[in-house]
């Protein structure tokens with residue numbers, strides 16, 4: 001279900017080569033399995049080997065790619081599809097973009113847009129970082145797209161898992177830091193698929209082959225698959241929040257099953273923050289796997305607790321004065337699980353905190369004796385500049401308060417505890433971790449980005465935010481030195 005008070009901006013991307021001519025249907029099915037990564041717009045470009053055809057729109061994938069639209073894309077042997085969340089909600093920013101015979105879509109966010117725009121001497125409107133990246137690629141010298149990629153990609157900074165399509169070749173590129181997942185699979189007709197998560201491979205009966213590596217490029221065409229590498233290395237900075245909230249629990253990303261990691265987070269959370277409770281419930285549904293882990297470790301029975309209505313839209317885009325109403329629309333309390341009981345409610349994360357307040361209030365109004373909130377990740381204190389839009393820094397509840405007891409008081413819970421940095425990294429790596437006084441380095445040491453928890457950004461933030469905010473960020477946050485090139 002759509003969540004509220006959760007990260008907003010994120011994307012899913014798919015590329016397909018199907019020699020039997022089923023690229024469009026496969027790219028669509030795969031994209032639907034990535035709908036959780038973005039619900040505000042989607043697009044697809046298909047090619048039969050001679051011509052690119054594009055369709056894109058606003059809304060859910062099923063409302064954009066209707067039975068009358070799909071045939072207009074033809075019997076493609078290549079297809080590229082993309083789904084996104086957009087705060088602006090305009091069609092201008094929906095991907096893919098096409099320029100000079102190359103279609104491009106991406107998952108992530110570039111952090112040096114100003115530099116790229118200056119390099120190109122652009123002073124007109126820049127539709128998005130993807131649009132700018134495509135313009136940058138197109139302006140490079142070279143007769144082949146691969147040459148243009150080789151020249152342009154090392155200039156880009158930030159998070160980017162790109163899929164590009166010319167009329168007869170599919171191109172796949174992952175940034176040097178490996179922020180966003182990108183997996184490669186084999187289709188039964190001998191073709192290939194790349195996608196943000198393995199859930200997309202399962203949707204089309206593809207076999208998982210491997211992850212696309214950081215700094216790796218793939219070229220896929222009728223002659224097969226070839227790889228090339230960019231001479232551009234960054235510290236491995238995989239987004240740890242993919243495991244916490246973004247990816248589907250049935251997906252395997254960064255080499256591990258997401259559900260298993262979330263369960264381990266729940267288990268660690270119990271070890272660090274046990275509570276006397278009668279029942280464990282999940283704050284549906286992103287807390288589901290962690291709640292199971294907490295219940296198994298504690299021996300406290302897990303119950304449904306609340307029924308979540310999957311057909312209510314995103315409450316976080318509702319006006320503030322309708323939040324309470326939306327909470328009641330979204331959740332139905334299962335009285336036999338709640339009345340007179342001490343509830344331990346597990347959430348994956350807390351962003352602004354208003355959803356947590358509403359949830360606690362809902363349980364108490366319906367007769368819960370106590371409500372204890374346990375969060376299966378550390379406090380979110382800093383914004384993300386690598387493709388996930390949580391909220392502004394000022395909106396983050398863990399930034400507004402200096403202590404966890406203050407956050408507990410604001411949300412009205414009887415107790416509140418978060419998973420520690422060590423607990424999260426240990427759950428993800430399955431290896432015991434000690435801080436040794438280097439708390440902010442713990443995620444980087446394990447090959448992950450955890451900047452939204454620590455404020456330690458692995459790639460410098462050069463643009464994408466207003467100048468005043470940028471200056472404030474540079475004053476307040478730790479920016480790691482530029483990656484060695």
Ligand code: SF4
Nearest residue numbers: 239241384449451452
């Ligand atoms: Fe992921 Fe947080 Fe890093 Fe953004 S800042 S890439 S959400 S870990």
